[in-house]
Amino acid sequence: MESTALRVGAVKRAVTCYHRPVVRQAGHFMQRRAFASSTTTEDSFDAAEPIHFSSDRNQFSKRSTSVEAPQHRGRIDLARLRVVPHSPSYFTSAPQYTDDLLHLSALLRRHHLLPVLPPGQAPRVAWKTIDQYKTETAEPVRVKEYSAILTLLKRLNYIHPSLLPAEVLETLQKYKRDVQPHLNQAKPILVDEYGCARAVGRRKSSNVRVTVVEGDGQCMINGRSLTNYFGRLHDRESALWALKSTERLDKYNVWAVASGGGTTGQAEAMTLGVAKALMAHEPALKPALRRAGCVARDPRRVERKKPGKLKARKMPAWVKR
Known part of the structure; x- marks a missing residue:
């Protein structure tokens, strides 16, 4: 019993010693904190001396501890001042x-009441790509951020050209590409003095130079006949599809020089070349050739x-398991 009472008493003394310092420290801290600041208002405050700006660097080469310093007290040397940025955007990640x-945004707010063109009739403009803009600014601009700029540019571009302010025109010119693709005009194909119309057709990696002249329906490709050069019936029809769709197979002769690619690519390239040369002879056939799909070039390519992988997208059998 005695040993048990001694152990209980020791535990109580230990707990008491553990809590006492905390109480003392807290009370002492609260006491000091209560009287930390003075509540008297007897002290008087004087206004600061006026500031005199000076650009003389040698005049303030010494500290205020020198003898001549008091006469220059209140002056600031501009050479030692921190330069304030021109724009608050300087402190952003992309100023x-x-x-x-x-x-x-400010331009749109000032000129949003000006008359605009009908939808779809704004002048065609090729704006700078995001890569070009990032190269000029040297800043990490995201696609979503650059889309906001393009939206504002397109809205400003809809303002009527006769009422377009000079500041808006100058700003739009800043974001235009140096070369506008839609302004490039294709060289027209003409019929020469010999009655020949020459054109070039391309498909994939195949190039075909075609010469079309009025005749009785002959066709020569690289010095060989059509049936001898193209073994597949589909390729033969594709090569002369422009003449077949307009019922002109027996009215024109075709000479072609093909290079690159395979037989299918050369046949489809020849389709485009024959259609271009045929429109030089008869421009009125353009709607019919467009409906037949002979005017526009097919941009599709084989996926490598x-x-x-076994093919372009086919995975091996062991991967599927």
């Missing part, structure tokens, strides 16, 4: 982009095989 976005 140039932020300034451009704010400038375009990827490493680790």
Whole structure:
């Protein structure tokens, strides 16, 4: 019983010693904190001396501890001042982009009441790509951020050209590409003095130079006849599809020089070349050739095989397991 009472008493003394310092420290801290600041208002405050700006760097080369320092007290040396940025956007991650976005937004607010063109009739403009813009600004601009700029540019571009302000025109010119693709005019195909119309057709990696002249329906490709050059019936029909769709097979002769690619690519390239040369002889056939699919070039290409795959997309059998 005695040993048990001694152990209980020791535990109580230990708990008491553990809590006492905390109480003392807390009370002492609260006491000091209560009287930390003075509540008297007897002290008087004087206004600061006026500031005199000076650009003389040698005049303030010494510290205020020198003898001559008191006579220059209150003056500030401009050479030692911190340069304040021209724009608050300097402190952002993309200051140039932020300034451009704010400038375009301000222009739209000032001129949003001007008359605009009907939908779809705005002047065609090729704007700078995001890669070109990032190269000029040297800032990490995301696609979503650049889309906001393009939206404002397209809206400003809808303002009627006769009422377009000079500042808007100058700003739009800044974001246009140096070369506008839609302004490039294709060289017209003409019929020469010998009655020949020459054109070039391309498909995949095949190039075919075609000469079309009025005749009785002959066709020669690389010095060989059509049936001898193309073994497949589908390729023969594709090569002369422009003449067949317009019922002109027995009215024109065709000479072609083909290079590159395979037989299918050369046949489809010849389709485009024959259609271009045929429109030089008869421009009124363009709607019919367009409906037949002979005017526009087919941009599709074969998808190449990827490493680790059997074909372009087919995975090996062991991967599917």
